Amino acid sequence: MxxxxxxxxxxxxxxxxxxxxxxxxxxxxxSPNLELIRxxxxxxxxxxxxxxxxxxxxxVRWVHPDGMSAYDLGGTKHGHAGVRSFLSQVPTVxxxxxxxxxxFVEAGDRVVVFGVRNVTSVRGRTERLKFVHSWTLRDxxxxxxxxxxxxxxxxxxxxx
Numbered sequence: 001m002x003x004x005x006x007x008x009x010x011x012x013x014x015x016x017x018x019x020x021x022x023x024x025x026x027x028x029x030x031s032p033n034l035e036l037i038r039x040x041x042x043x044x045x046x047x048x049x050x051x052x053x054x055x056x057x058x059x060v061r062w063v064h065p066d067g068m069s070a071y072d073l074g075g076t077k078h079g080h081a082g083v084r085s086f087l088s089q090v091p092t093v094x095x096x097x098x099x100x101x102x103x104f105v106e107a108g109d110r111v112v113v114f115g116v117r118n119v120t121s122v123r124g125r126t127e128r129l130k131f132v133h134s135w136t137l138r139d140x141x142x143x144x145x146x147x148x149x150x151x152x153x154x155x156x157x158x159x160x
Contacts, residue, residue, distance in 0.1 A: 033137050034104055037111045040135075040142065041101050049087060053080050057141035062086055067151030071158065093158050095120040099131070111135045125160045129153055 036055055043051035056062075061076050062083045068074035071093045077086045090097070101115040113133040120126040129149060136144035 031106060032140065033109070033111050034106055036137060036140065036142065037104065037113065037135050038101075040145075041099060041113075044099050049084070053083065055142055056080065056083060056145070057138065057143045060142060061144045063144065063146040065147070065149065065151050068154065070155075093122065095122045095124060101133075109137050111137065119154070119157055121157050121160050123160060125157065127153070127157050129157070 040052055040055040043049075043055065059079055060083060061078060063076045064074050064086070066074045072089050073086065073093070077083055096118075097120070098118045099115060100117065101113045103114040105112045105114075111134075113135070114130075115133070116128045116130055118126055119129055132148040134144070134146040134148065135142050
């Protein structure tokens, strides 16, 4: 069975550099919460599962649309073990994925990220799919990560 490191080592989709935005510029104002969430995306980009888990609270809730349950990728996973389980399942249905966060919006203990992901099916077809990630933070750790996206498009890609 693939491990969480397998997902992070999976063949990546062709990558385009992220679209610059005002809040991703080097001199943009920042906060501890924004820095934490940026560190999560950097860990994804480096395929570093341990660095990703370091950003997450031990009791994190990792939430994906129920519409992905057919691939064992839907619903809520709990804790680091749940995140590892989720990450180990992804390479069984995808050939690769690269996240491109494009806009970060912070409000109190929440950071919402708008972006696109380059997703490659196991058969080699790549698509750019939009996502919204809603992160909730407490005491310097992410306690909730909710992934919001069009599950119909994702299903079509997986089945292609």
